[in-house]
Amino acid sequence: MRTNNIKFLFCLAITVLLTLGLSISLQSLLAAWAPPAASPPACALGSPGCDEPLNISNTAQMKAGMLTLNTGGNVNGLIVDQGNVGxxxxxxxxxxxxxxxxxxxxxxxxxxxxxxxxxxIVDGDGNVGIGIDSPAAKLHIVGTAGVDGIIFPDGTFQTTAGGAGGSLWTESGSDIYYDSGNVGIGTAAPGAPLQIGSYTWLGRGASWANPTLSITSAGDRIVFYGPTGTYKTAIG
Structure with a gap:
C-alpha cells in the first residue's frame, strides 16, 4: 500500500512539472516580441560582441568601425523607405x-x-563639375567629343567659351559696336572696316535687283559695282 502511494506521488509530481513546462513554453511562443529598449553596452573594440553592436530597434545606435552591406550578393544592399539620410x-x-x-x-x-x-563632382565651394574634377565656376563643363555646350529645352544651345573668354563687341543700350579693327563676312582677312566676301562696304548705300553691292574707294571717289563687278555709278 505504501509503495503504491509513493508511485502515485511520483507520477503526480512528474505530471505537474510537465504541465508547468508546457505552459511556460506556450506563453513564450504567444508573447509579443519587443525590441531592445537601449543600445548595446559599451565595451572595448575587438572584444566579443563589440565588433557588430547593431540590432533591430527604434533606439538610435552607433557602429564604431566599418559597416559592410550586401555581402550576400543581394541586389539591394540598403533601403531607407522613410525619413532622411545624413x-x-x-x-x-x-x-x-x-x-x-x-x-x-x-x-x-x-x-x-x-x-x-x-x-x-560637387566641390567644397559649391561648384559643379561635369567632366572635370576641379571646377572653376558654379557650372564647369568639359568635353572632347561632339559639340561642347549647354542644350536648352527649345533646342538651341550655347557653346562653351574657349581660352580666357571675353568679347570684342561693346554693348550700348540696345546697340553693339566694334570700334577697332576690321569686320569680315565671308572672308578671313577683311581689308576694310566691313568687307563682305570680295566686296567692301565703306559706308551706306542701296542695292538694285540683285542685293549684292560693292562700295569701294577709288582715289577721291566712291564707286558702286554690281554683283559681277560691272561698273554702275560713282560719286565724286
Missing part, C-alpha cells in the same frame, strides 16, 4: 543631406573605365 549631418533636412566641416568635396561620381575624368 552624411556628416546629425539633423538631415532632405532625403540625402551631405555636410562637411571643411571645404572638401561633398559629392563625386566616378566610373571604373579607362581615361576616367570625373564625370560629376
Amino acid at each position: 552624411i556628416g549631418e546629425n539633423s538631415p533636412s532632405a532625403s540625402l543631406h551631405v555636410s562637411s566641416l571643411t571645404a572638401s568635396t561633398l559629392f563625386r561620381v566616378d566610373d571604373s573605365g579607362a581615361g576616367d575624368t570625373s564625370p560629376f
Whole structure:
C-alpha cells in the first residue's frame, strides 16, 4: 500500500512539472516580441560582441568601425523607405543631406573605365563639375567629343567659351559696336572696316535687283559695282 502511494506521488509530481513546462513554453511562443529598449553596452573594440553592436530597434545606435552591406550578393544592399539620410549631418533636412566641416568635396561620381575624368563632382565651394574634377565656376563643363555646350529645352544651345573668354563687341543700350579693327563676312582677312566676301562696304548705300553691292574707294571717289563687278555709278 505504501509503495503504491509513493508511485502515485511520483507520477503526480512528474505530471505537474510537465504541465508547468508546457505552459511556460506556450506563453513564450504567444508573447509579443519587443525590441531592445537601449543600445548595446559599451565595451572595448575587438572584444566579443563589440565588433557588430547593431540590432533591430527604434533606439538610435552607433557602429564604431566599418559597416559592410550586401555581402550576400543581394541586389539591394540598403533601403531607407522613410525619413532622411545624413552624411556628416546629425539633423538631415532632405532625403540625402551631405555636410562637411571643411571645404572638401561633398559629392563625386566616378566610373571604373579607362581615361576616367570625373564625370560629376560637387566641390567644397559649391561648384559643379561635369567632366572635370576641379571646377572653376558654379557650372564647369568639359568635353572632347561632339559639340561642347549647354542644350536648352527649345533646342538651341550655347557653346562653351574657349581660352580666357571675353568679347570684342561693346554693348550700348540696345546697340553693339566694334570700334577697332576690321569686320569680315565671308572672308578671313577683311581689308576694310566691313568687307563682305570680295566686296567692301565703306559706308551706306542701296542695292538694285540683285542685293549684292560693292562700295569701294577709288582715289577721291566712291564707286558702286554690281554683283559681277560691272561698273554702275560713282560719286565724286
